[in-house]
Amino acid sequence: MHTIKSWFWPGVITIALLTALAVWFLTDPIDRELTASVNDGLALQNDWASAEIDGRDLVLKGIAPSEEALAAALKIAGETEGVRIVDNQTTLLPLADPFSFVVTKSDEGILLSGNVPYGDARAKILAAAENAMPGIEILDEMAVARGAPQGFFNLVDFALAQAAQLTNGEVEISGTTYNIRGTAANLNDYDRLNAAFHTALPGNAEAGEIKLEAPARASSN
Known part of the structure; x- marks a missing residue:
C-alpha cells in the first residue's frame, strides 16, 4: 500500500x-x-x-x-x-412620460435641461443652440431617456428660435405641448413670439401656458 x-x-x-x-x-x-x-x-x-x-x-x-x-x-x-x-x-433607459425639454435663458447664459434621446441627439441640440444664440454660454443638464415624441428635433429647433427672442425666461416642451414664460428682447420680438404661438406649431404640437411680457422700456411708453 x-x-x-x-x-x-x-x-x-x-x-x-x-x-x-x-x-x-x-x-x-x-x-x-x-x-x-x-x-x-x-x-x-x-x-x-x-x-x-x-x-x-x-x-x-x-x-x-x-x-x-x-x-x-x-x-x-x-x-x-x-x-x-x-x-x-x-x-x-428610463422612460420619460411626458418627455420634456426646457430652454432657460438668463443673464448667466442658456441652460438646457429636461430629456434628450440616446445617441448623437445631445451634440445636435447643443450645436443648434449655439447656432440660435451665438456667443452665449450654454450649460447642459439634459438627461438621456426614452419616450421622445415624433419630430422631436423640429420641436427643439422651434423652442430654441423662440428662446433667442427672450432677454430672460424659458421655453418648455412637455410631450408635444409648448409653454413659454419670460420677457421679450424688444417689441418686435414680443409681437413675433405671440404670433408664433398662435399659428400652426411644428410636429402637430399645441400651445400651453403663454406668459410673455413686453420689454420694460416698451411697456412704459
Whole structure:
C-alpha cells in the first residue's frame, strides 16, 4: 500500500494539472473567439451593448436605448454560432412620460435641461443652440431617456428660435405641448413670439401656458 501511495497520488495530481492546463489553453482561445464574434456582430447595429463569454455561456451587458434595440442585441447574441446560453444583464433607459425639454435663458447664459434621446441627439441640440444664440454660454443638464415624441428635433429647433427672442425666461416642451414664460428682447420680438404661438406649431404640437411680457422700456411708453 505504501508503494502504491508513493506513485499513485503524484500521478493523479500530475494528470489533474495537465487536464486543467489543457482545458485552460483550449477553451480560453474559444472564449476569446466567441467574445470577438458576438461583439463584432453587436457593433454593426448597436453601440451600447457588450458581451462576455464564459465557456459557451454569454453575458450581455449595457443600457439599451429602446426595447427594439434590446431585442435586436439579444437576437444577435442568441444566433451567434457556439453560444449556448444568453444571460441578459442589460437594462433599459428610463422612460420619460411626458418627455420634456426646457430652454432657460438668463443673464448667466442658456441652460438646457429636461430629456434628450440616446445617441448623437445631445451634440445636435447643443450645436443648434449655439447656432440660435451665438456667443452665449450654454450649460447642459439634459438627461438621456426614452419616450421622445415624433419630430422631436423640429420641436427643439422651434423652442430654441423662440428662446433667442427672450432677454430672460424659458421655453418648455412637455410631450408635444409648448409653454413659454419670460420677457421679450424688444417689441418686435414680443409681437413675433405671440404670433408664433398662435399659428400652426411644428410636429402637430399645441400651445400651453403663454406668459410673455413686453420689454420694460416698451411697456412704459
